[in-house]
Amino acid sequence: MDERQVGSLSFSIDFSQPLYEQILTQMRSLIARGTIGLGEKIPSVREMAHELKINPNTVMHAYQELERDGLTEKRRGQGTFATTSMMKIKQFKERFALEYAQDFLENMHSLGFNLNEIHTYLTRLSQEKGHRKND
Amino acid sequence: MDERQVGSLSFSIDFSQPLYEQILTQMRSLIARGTIGLGEKIPSVREMAHELKINPNTVMHAYQELERDGLTEKRRGQGTFATTSMMKIKQFKERFALEYAQDFLENMHSLGFNLNEIHTYLTRLSQEKGHRKND
DNA sequence: CAAGCGTATTATATCATATGATACACTTGA
DNA sequence: TCAAGTGTATCATATGATATAATACGCTTG
Known part of the structure; x- marks a missing residue:
């Protein structure tokens, strides 16, 4: 793992995934979480x-x-900018949250867990990690 | 998508994933869920x-x-058999359930959702799907 | 108009994935 | 005993995704 600064932003790059996916995932997170503003x-x-x-x-x-x-929105000759639309970010988050949750449910289902067991499992796991700071 | 029978088992094969992964995932599920017995x-x-x-x-x-x-356990000249150890299946399920749950929490976290929101989200989604049969 | 942008193109290299053909060692049942 | 069915190994080949490298074009700003 390799931690690198680009301006005020920090990226961690390794060889576990394609490079472009790592950049993509981390940029998505920075924008979705508001670290990079509208x-x-x-x-x-x-x-x-x-830099990388x-x-x-x-x-x-x-x-x-x-x-x-x-x-993002690109402006030729100027650069690339985070979207100015809060709505677009909200839609992005909804879309991916839905996808993540569906995949999770499907994966657990394929292991033979039913909904009750899935909830119990996630609750137990999140409680174990629950003493970390809220963010 | 393509649905194919191999003996009494049904496999669906498409081109969305590597072939070997599709076989792997579906065989894992068949054994974990007990469709294929000990x-x-x-x-x-x-x-x-x-057949495929x-x-x-x-x-x-x-x-x-x-x-x-x-x-599975392989016996040269005889074939491949599901493990006879209920414990190994249980361990497999625990290991993957943990991995799936951790990935899910991490993904949701990277979108900026906190634990409360994650739980709310999953509850909402599983209720929407909740009128399907238990299995 | 130079400097900094996004963009496009072409070439090359590597790895994962998948196929095809062939061969070997082992086990079982006829 | 031996044929048939197992898992396994080793070649060769092909394709697509990933990544690098070099170069060039059009746009925008100071």
Whole structure:
């Protein structure tokens, strides 16, 4: 694992996943959580590539996905910016939360757990971790 | 999507995932849920390959993972059998349930949801689906 | 108009995935 | 005994995703 700063942002890069997916996931989180504010400029393709020591094409790949997610808006000659639409971020979060929850339910179901057991399991796990700070 | 019978078992194969992963996931589920009983013989590598119209090597790949999971035992010259150990199945289920739950919590967390919101979300979703039969 | 943007193209390399063919060692039942 | 059915191993080959590298174009701003 490798922790790198790009401007005020921190990215952790390893080899467990495709590089563009790691950038994508972490940028999504930064925007969804509001660490990057509405309309705020995000690092340019070249800057990201240089700071993370990876190829600009790889960063491009991630940035194009962000655009499809509705989380960013690109302005030619200026750069890439977080969306100014709170609604788009809300929609993104709803969409992915739904997907994550469905996948989770489906996975647990395929192991033979029913809804009661799934709830019990998640409650137990989240209580174990529950003494961490709220955020 | 393509639904195929292998002996008394049904497999659905598409191109959304690697073939060996689809076999692996579905075999895991069949054993974890008890559709395939303790010590029961599972289809041979060649039979699976023939019925699913895929390469034996691809089936082998999946079967070797099942072995590592502790869900099957191979007997040279005889075939592959579901484990006779209820304990191993229980351990498998615990391990994956933990992994699925942790991934889910982490994913939701990265979207900015806190534990309360996660629970609310999952409850809402499982209630929507809740009128399906228990199984 | 230079510097910094996103974008496009072409080439190359590696790895995971999948297929195909063949062969070997083992077990069972006829 | 031996044929048939097992798991296993080893080649070769093909494709797609991932990543790098180099280069160039069009747009925007100071």
